[in-house]
Ligand code: SF4
């Protein structure tokens with residue numbers, strides 16, 4: 201008990217004390233969070249009328265970000281696979297940081313869904329037992345289950361690893377290997393279920409195509425690892441954590457395959473819609489060419505496409521993949537490309553044209569932007585705090601007190 | 607510090623501090639009415655799902671809601687809870703050869719069902735099509751047509767509202783079971799249970815559902831005080847609503863407001879289980895069709911042509 205309290209203070213001190221750069225970064229994030237919170241309180245007060253969403257396009261930027269972040273949560277698992285299934289040692293050592301990205305991403309997902317609700321105080325209605333969860337019929341109920349499960353798995357893994365490390369002990373793999381292995385199909389499940397969330401309704405022909413879930417997975421395996429690539433380089437620069445080049449290049453190679461599949465599936469989709477030429481091609485037409493003169497998203501979608509193709513080439517060729525200038529360029533292009541594609545390009549055209557044929561062009565309102573920024577800042581804050589604590593534990597600079605310590 | 611900045615329709619009073627505390631925690635659920643824990647607030651917050659309430663609980667809930675509504679809307683409001691009658695399944699018929707696109711039904715519906723005037727909410731959408739053009743994808747339809755006179759010679763009209771699907775995708779989608787199909791076939795929503803996720807709107811193939819993007823506004827003198835819990839009682843900000851076949855009227859043997867309002871008699875209504883009803887006669891003897899039959903929603907809303915033109 202005494203140990204526990206003492207250790208709590210050790211952890212707290214580690215998080216609170218820091219250099220000027222650390223404080224500046226935290227303050228910056230806190231300002232963005234405050235701005236987002238204020239905007240959210242306004243939305244809470246006035247209703248979602250403050251957004252640009254309307255009956256025609258009833259889901260918008262919040263759900264777009266949600267969808268993108270479910271993809272990012274995959275980052276962890278793309279590290280877990282080479283690390284534990286193929287015993288690729290350089291990656292094994294950094295899996296921890298990937299799992300922390302998963303925790304952060306899922307937390308942000310939950311926030312994005314919450315700010316999208318018309319009656320957030322009633323959110324307990326969708327819990328099992330206390331509420332009236334519509335399981336197994338509603339895919340949103342499934343999503344609640346798989347997302348919380350994934351959060352729980354990653355939390356358990358990270359906490360256990362940090363706990364053992366902080367006592368100066370190796371962690372026992374045999375104890376957590378089942379959980380690690382479970383996290384692989386579970387990561388696939390969060391993407392599949394989130395894709396099915398959109399997939400299941402003939403009312404929305406754009407989503408009602410079997411290609412949706414596979415494409416969703418493929419693009420998720422691009423953006424998540426690309427974010428990891430950037431984070432790892434920053435870590436390496438700012439802290440004592442050592443990350444081998446080999447690990448980074450391996451991740452980049454995996455991204456190349458995922459992006460190849462993503463582009464292939466896009467091609468399959470484009471062929472099917474445009475060659476068959478039925479009325480269901482309208483949303484895709486809207487995205488890349490505009491419909492009845494409405495073409496708000498066209499420049500964005502074309503940019504995303506170009507970004508993705510360039511990044512694919514960069515990551516495919518070993519020479520550009522292993523050069524840090526081009527590697528970073530590729531990573532940024534992928535993050536932006538997939539953010540546009542999965543964000544604007546997946547959710548919004550599901551509603552354009554709407555069920556009664558109307559074309560309402562949606563573009564996020566100012567307030568949606570601020571709230572979104574606030575949530576991203578909140579995510580960055582969680583990740584920073586997690587790192588602040590985890591890194592010294594990981595490098596052996598921070599140790600907890602324990603009677604059993606030898 | 608206890609300055610009230612918000613008085614939501616549920617009577618949950620939040621002052622600035624609890625609101626900030628809740629948001630700071632990042633979990634909206636923690637913004638509970640801690641400061642003013644009187645019974646009414648908690649009752650509203652913890653109200654159970656409608657189908658799980660006993661008759662007595664329904665009476666209590668309705669009593670509380672009537673009280674809340676009279677404060678909120680400054681008018682005495684009666685909320686009924688008439689149950690579905692046995693042996694009844696409602697069906698609707700709409701004669702496209704008669705409809706002149708005057709939107710009298712829309713206006714009557716807005717009034718009868720207490721739809722918000724600002725922002726404008728309308729459960730019925732009348733689409734206008736140019737004769738001789740394809741209309742299957744609805745993309746060539748015009749929803750905002752506004753001529754001097756109807757009918758216009760070159761056009762025909764197609765009113766759309768909730769089709770009361772026998773196999774409703776909206777019910778399948780709802781994560782909280784806040785929307786369901788009643789025994790008489792009407793798909794209803796519990797406005798006190800809906801969390802406003804709008805998943806049902808995504809699922810509905812007929813664009814029938816409306817969301818309250820803001821607090822609905824209705825002038826006091828236009829508010830219809832005769833309401834039903836599952837129908838036209840005033841709604842809250844942040845919940846979904848739609849046509850209920852005027853459950854407050856039809857369960858007591860009256861016609862829906864739109865049927866009564868139509869000046870050319872294009873709208874028909876009746877009991878599908880009664881072989882002698884007008885609706886059954888129509889289905890049996892006219893050329894009827896239902897919208898988007900390919901997706902198997904089995905609407906109970908039949909379009910027909912009483913005479914050729
Ligand atoms: S028309 Fe739409 S809202 Fe009405 S029952 Fe069918 S799916 Fe539900």
Ligand code: SF4
Nearest residue numbers: 780800801803804806
């Ligand atoms: S908006 Fe309300 S009725 Fe519609 S799916 Fe969500 S909780 Fe159910």
